Amino acid sequence: MTIGPRSRIVGIDDGPFGPKPGSKVLVVGVMMRGGQRVEGVMTSHVVRDGMRATSSILRMLSTGRLANQAQAVVVDGVAVGGFNVIDLPTLSASLNVPVVAVMRRRPNLTSIRRALNKTRHAERRWTLMQRAGAIHEADGMFFQVAGASAGLARRILEISSPYERYPEALRLAHLIGGAMVLGTSRGGA
Secondary structure (H helix, E strand, C coil), X not given: CCCCCCXXXXXXXXXXXXXXXXXXXXXXXXXXXXXXXXXXXXXXXXXXXXXXXXXXXXXXXXCCCCCCCCCEEEEECCEEXXXXXXXXXXXXXXXXXXXXXXXXXXXXXHHHHHHHCCCCCHHHXXXXXXXXXXXXXXXXXXXXXXXXXXXXXXXXXXXXXXXXXXXXXXXXXXXXXXXXXXCCCCCCC
16 A cells, blocks of 8 residues: 555544543544645544444544545544544454554553453453554654554654644544534644
């Protein structure tokens, strides 16, 4: 697969949400040409701490005007809406594109496991997190990848991060999600 500056890369992040498990959480996708031009915005919803993040994101990316146009997907971590864990390999295989989960800090897997153990379906969630694969580093970001090599994932992150060490589509998804839920955005992700 060839990824270049004009490739359509979708950044996905969740909007702000409250502490109540089972509440509805906004998920925003921003499709960009590389990290330079916004091609479109899409939304979906998941249940906080639910189990259907993968199917919700897949539906968002495969329906509507922007359906099946993504050449790569970057998500903010491996979960949306709390512990609604994304099955990265399944999402990648279903879309036939690389999926990269990006984190600003190396995750503390011991703390995550401890928190997961307080949720329903803890073992299933942990298994999905493990399926995301090895944690790699690139330019101060950490990432996991499905459907591509770590080298190609680094290239996707490089192309999609023209202004700082964070994919622009993820930054915009974060801002849009905040504005849609709170009426105004907070921070730049």
